Amino acid sequence: MSGSLSDNPGLPKKLPSRRSTLAVHIRVKSPLMRLALYQPDIPQNTGAVLRLGACFRVPVEIIEPCGFPFDDKRLRRSAMDYGGVCDMVRHTSWEAFLEAHQTGRLVLLSTAGATPYTDFAFTATDVLLLGRESRGVPDEVHARADARVRIPMAEGLRSLNVAMAAAVVLAESLRQLGILQGKTEL
Numbered sequence: 001m002s003g004s005l006s007d008n009p010g011l012p013k014k015l016p017s018r019r020s021t022l023a024v025h026i027r028v029k030s031p032l033m034r035l036a037l038y039q040p041d042i043p044q045n046t047g048a049v050l051r052l053g054a055c056f057r058v059p060v061e062i063i064e065p066c067g068f069p070f071d072d073k074r075l076r077r078s079a080m081d082y083g084g085v086c087d088m089v090r091h092t093s094w095e096a097f098l099e100a101h102q103t104g105r106l107v108l109l110s111t112a113g114a115t116p117y118t119d120f121a122f123t124a125t126d127v128l129l130l131g132r133e134s135r136g137v138p139d140e141v142h143a144r145a146d147a148r149v150r151i152p153m154a155e156g157l158r159s160l161n162v163a164m165a166a167a168v169v170l171a172e173s174l175r176q177l178g179i180l181q182g183k184t185e186l
């Protein structure tokens, strides 16, 4: 297991961020799409998203502060050994994340989004941004997003689990980009 962010043409070369001891970076063969978690507060969900990122070869960016210590046992347990192969970057703040992402659209997944995710045309450089479990994202982050998409749900229900929402929209975006079709392995 080797490689670094600089091996990945889809990611900026210099990031004002720190790498986690949890992640051992891999070469991302097809750096399509990225997932970003805004100040996640449940370690098991972050672990599940790291596993998702590893399985789909999609980098995961964590916008801190998190609501748990990053060496949390629950995070490790949930990410299992997939945490070790996920290409992950931790950003110390929202501002640091923005500084690192000066190109590509920020597509916010939001229960307040006006566009059903299936009606949205994803591009390879999009970053799928997910809100924190307790409070979603603040207004400034909502406003800064280039697009806001919603996964339709049964009326009266509040929201999906954040890792489930990430999986639903990531799968659709990869499908649209032709990454999944006709393959049993990525």
Ligand SMILES: C[S@@+](CC[C@H](N)C(=O)[O-])C[C@H]1O[C@@H](n2cnc3c(N)ncnc32)[C@H](O)[C@@H]1O
Pocket (backbone or CB within 6 Å): 108, 109, 110, 111, 113, 129, 130, 131, 132, 133, 134, 135, 136, 137, 149, 150, 151, 152, 153, 158, 159, 160, 161, 162, 163, 165
């Ligand atoms: C548990 S939800 C947050 C709920 C929070 N109370 C709120 O009002 O946003 C965590 C994140 O999952 C994503 N999410 C959950 N359900 C969604 C849906 N139906 N459509 C789009 N995103 C969703 C969003 O990114 C959300 O910020």
